[in-house]
Amino acid sequence: MELFQFGFMRRALAAGMIVGVLCPLIGIFLVLRRMSLIGDSLSHVALAGVAAGIVSGVYPPAAALVFSVAAALGIEQLGKKYPEHAELAIAVILSAGIGTAVVLVSYAKSINIDLFGYLFGNILTVGPGDMWLIAALGSFILVFVGIYFRELFFIAFDEEGARIAGIPVKKINLLFTILVAMTITLSMRIVGALLVSSLMVIPVAAGIQTAKSFKHAVLMSVVFAQISVVLGIVFSYHLELASGGTIVLLSVVLLMLVLGFKSLSNK
Amino acid sequence: MNMEKLISIKNVSFSYGSRPVLENINLDIYRGDYMGIVGPNGSGKSTLLKLILGILKPAKGSIKVFGKSVDIFNRWERVGYVRQKASFFNLGFPATVEEVISANIHSGKGLFNTSVKRCRERVYEVLSHVNMEEYGGRLIGNLSGGQQQRVFIARALVNSPEVLFLDEPTVGIDLDSQREFYCLLEKLNVNMRITIVMVSHDIGVIAQKVNRIVCMGDGKLICHQNSSGEMIPEVLKKTYGDWISPIIHDH
Numbered sequence: 321m322e323l324f325q326f327g328f329m330r331r332a333l334a335a336g337m338i339v340g341v342l343c344p345l346i347g348i349f350l351v352l353r354r355m356s357l358i359g360d361s362l363s364h365v366a367l368a369g370v371a372a373g374i375v376s377g378v379y380p381p382a383a384a385l386v387f388s389v390a391a392a393l394g395i396e397q398l399g400k401k402y403p404e405h406a407e408l409a410i411a412v413i414l415s416a417g418i419g420t421a422v423v424l425v426s427y428a429k430s431i432n433i434d435l436f437g438y439l440f441g442n443i444l445t446v447g448p449g450d451m452w453l454i455a456a457l458g459s460f461i462l463v464f465v466g467i468y469f470r471e472l473f474f475i476a477f478d479e480e481g482a483r484i485a486g487i488p489v490k491k492i493n494l495l496f497t498i499l500v501a502m503t504i505t506l507s508m509r510i511v512g513a514l515l516v517s518s519l520m521v522i523p524v525a526a527g528i529q530t531a532k533s534f535k536h537a538v539l540m541s542v543v544f545a546q547i548s549v550v551l552g553i554v555f556s557y558h559l560e561l562a563s564g565g566t567i568v569l570l571s572v573v574l575l576m577l578v579l580g581f582k583s584l585s586n587k
Numbered sequence: 588m589n590m591e592k593l594i595s596i597k598n599v600s601f602s603y604g605s606r607p608v609l610e611n612i613n614l615d616i617y618r619g620d621y622m623g624i625v626g627p628n629g630s631g632k633s634t635l636l637k638l639i640l641g642i643l644k645p646a647k648g649s650i651k652v653f654g655k656s657v658d659i660f661n662r663w664e665r666v667g668y669v670r671q672k673a674s675f676f677n678l679g680f681p682a683t684v685e686e687v688i689s690a691n692i693h694s695g696k697g698l699f700n701t702s703v704k705r706c707r708e709r710v711y712e713v714l715s716h717v718n719m720e721e722y723g724g725r726l727i728g729n730l731s732g733g734q735q736q737r738v739f740i741a742r743a744l745v746n747s748p749e750v751l752f753l754d755e756p757t758v759g760i761d762l763d764s765q766r767e768f769y770c771l772l773e774k775l776n777v778n779m780r781i782t783i784v785m786v787s788h789d790i791g792v793i794a795q796k797v798n799r800i801v802c803m804g805d806g807k808l809i810c811h812q813n814s815s816g817e818m819i820p821e822v823l824k825k826t827y828g829d830w831i832s833p834i835i836h837d838h
Contacts, residue, residue, distance in 0.1 A: 352680055474690040478676055481742075484640050485691055486663035531681035532726075 323557050331451045332443035332510070332553055332563070338458040339507040339519070340549035344527065344541035345465055346503045347520030349496065351528070352476045358395065358497070359517030361410045363504045365391035365417030367513040370438045371424035380438065381453060381505055388501035391417060396494055441512035441564025443553055454506045461499050468492060473534060510549070512564035519545060522571040526578040544574050590617040592654075593750050593782055594639055599648035601634060608634050609806045612648070616750070621776045622784045623793035626803035632786045635803070636754055640668060653749075664693035667743030667751040667781075669736070671758050678728040685710050685723040688742045713741040716779075717771060733764025740771065750782040751775065757789070769796050 323329050350356055369387025373380035391413050398409035425435060437445045446454075465472065471492050474482040483489045507516045527541030552567030559566075594616035601609040609631045616622060624632045637643045639650060641657045650657040653665060688710045714720040717737040722730065727738060736756060743751055753772075757765045773796070775781045787793050794800060802809040 352677065354677075470690055473682070473686070477680055477682060477687065477690065480642060481668065481670070481691070483642060484663060484666070484668050485693070486661060528679070528681050532683075533724075534680075534682040534686050537681040 323554065328444055328446065329553075329557065331446045331448065333550065335446050335451055335454045335506075336443070336510045336549040336553050336563075336567075337546060338454050339503075339510050340545040341542055342458055342461055342503045343507055343511075343516070343519040344523045344545040345538065346461070346496075346500055347524045348527070348538055348541055349472050349476050350500065351521055351524045353479075355406075355410075356517065356521050357407060357410050357414070358500060359504060359520045361395065361414035361417065362388045362391055362501050363508070363513040363516045364414050364421065366501070366505050366508060367435075367438060368417050368420035368424060369505075370508070370513070371421050371435060374435065375424055375428050379449070381450060381508070384438075384508060385457075385502065385505040387417075388505050389498050392497040392501040393494075396497055437512075438508050439512050439514055440562040441508070441510050441515065441567070443510065443556060443563045446509050450509055454509075457502050457506055461502060464495065464499060468495075472496065510553075510563060511567055512562070515564040515568045518568040519548070519571065522568065522575055523548060526571070526575040529575075529578050529582055544571065544578075548574060590619070592616070593618055593652070594784075595649075595651040596635075596639070597649050597651075599635075599638060599645045599650060601631075601638060601643060601645050607806055609638070609645075612808050614801065614808060614811065616782065616784060618749070618782055619776075619780060620782050620784070620799055621772070621797045622782075622799040622801060623797035624784065624786045624801045624803060625788065625790045625793050626809075627788060630803040631806040632803050633754055636752055636784075636786055640666070640752065664746035665749050667746070667748035669739045669743050669751065669753045669756050671755045676727070680728060682727055683724055684714070684719070684727055684730070684738050684741075687727050687738060688713065688745050691742045691745050693746045709745060710741075713744045714738075716744060716775075717741045731764070732760045733768065736760060736764070736768060737771070740775075744775075744781075748781065750784065753783070753785040755787055756785065757787070757792075765792075772796070 324333065347356075347359070350358060366384040366388040369384035370380040372378070372387065373383030376383070394416075395409045395413050398412060399406055402408045436442070471482065471487050474485065474487055475489055475492060479489060503520070504513075504516050507519060511519050523545035524537075524541045526544045527537045527539075530540045531537030548567050548571035552570050553563055555561065555570070556563040556566040592615050594614075596612055596614040599609060599612045600607065612635060614635075624635065626632050634643065638645055639652065639657065641652075641660065644658075652660045653662065685707070689706045692706050692709060711720055711723060714723055717740055719734065719737050719741060722734065722738070727735060730738065740751075740756075757768055760768065769792070772783055772785070776783050783797075785793065785797065790802075799811075801811050
């Protein structure tokens with residue numbers, strides 16, 4: 321295909337496909353633990369990190385990674401103060417993220433154009449450095465999930481039961497939250513900070529509808545995400561659209577199709 | 588006769604904030620016991636179970652599990668736990684019965700310590716104990732309450748535990764399933780020599796099924812006796828209050 325003659329398109333596709341594995345893989349555990357909002361919260365903090373990186377001259381994805389990991393730790397710590405209101409810590413960190421991003425953007429108005437790509441996703445901006453970062457951290461996340469798959473499944477299904485079974489729930493939860501932060505930072509270039517949590521949630525929503533088992537749900541979520549990412553990148557190139565919005569809209573269309581087929585087959 | 592002590596609770600007290608829940612509890616659980624812990628809501632029986640399982644930490648006193656302080660005990664595969672039906676998991680969770688049970692298989696450290704084939708064999712072995720072997724591939728959320736509870740017993744049995752704790756296991760389950768459930772527990776206790784400790788508020792049933800009964804009220808241990816199928820009216824009054832009038836029924 322003509323569009324893959326260009327290096328930036330090959331990079332965008334490779335990065336997109338990695339993101340299309342990581343987002344639903346992490347997202348399914350978030351959705352099943354009813355923690356979908358954490359993705360939104362950390363992506364807004366990551367955006368503040370990007371703004372801080374641009375203002376201070378630091379590589380923005382690295383600054384975003386530091387900010388979002390710090391926010392993930394902040395959610396864990398704040399959550400301990402409100403054990404009966406887990407969503408409160410997430411909402412506080414989300415607000416802090418938006419507040420910081422807005423202050424930094426207003427401090428240096430000239431960064432608005434650079435920030436736009438991080439907000440909504442821009443495939444043209446995936447450089448060789450980004451590609452290496454996505455591949456390296458993506459591999460780390462995959463290995464972690466592979467090693468702790470049983471534990472993550474057990475905690476998502478029955479956290480108290482997992483604790484009684486001797487699983488170090490606190491440690492794994494903390495590491496997992498850091499992985500969520502890493503996944504969001506990696507995915508920002510492709511889908512944008514405002515839409516990254518959608519890629520963690522919508523393909524999973526479709527995958528769960530078709531699932532015959534948990535592993536099947538994971539597989540189908542990844543398949544739906546891959547279809548959305550690949551077609552989204554192709555369409556956004558040809559139609560000159562923001563890649564993030566195109567990918568997310570395609571995943572919504574897929575979800576609607578799945579729900580439609582399911583309700584027809586149940587009749 | 589010198590019976591082996593599996594769990595030892597000494598002078599244990601616990602509070603939720605400033606509200607005392609348990610006061611100076613002393614209790615030993617021996618190998619082979621089929622024990623029922625009964626009492627009204629808020630009497631502290633589930634809290635006691637959570638303390639034994641290490642989910643909560645006592646404010647005072649000590650708890651030993653298989654001779655070790657619960658703080659440092661790490662052989663949790665020797666202990667099985669079944670919770671109240673359907674109160675803890677999302678019915679839409681896309682997991683099969685096989686996946687739910689195999690998640691509890693204690694495989695030690697590392698990814699490949701227990702082979703997939705061995706795991707499957709073990710899962711279907713415990714499913715056969717609860718007469719559910721044909722349900723391994725079914726989604727857990729699609730089963731009835733009684734079937735789900737059998738799956739959770741199978742999950743608790745998968746590591747061949749020596750003691751099984753059950754917290755209000757028959758709440759929300761129909762009477763036929765309850766009858767089958769108690770038969771299964773008796774089989775596990777008598778045939779497989781598994782020590783069983785069951786928390787319940789249904790004193791009428793528990794008094795007939797178990798061989799040791801512990802009554803709790805207001806965070807205190809009111810009585811602790813071998814069960815002969817009948818409860819002494821004074822003990823019932825102390826546990827549940829003056830308004831109680833015992834009617835023993837069979838399930």
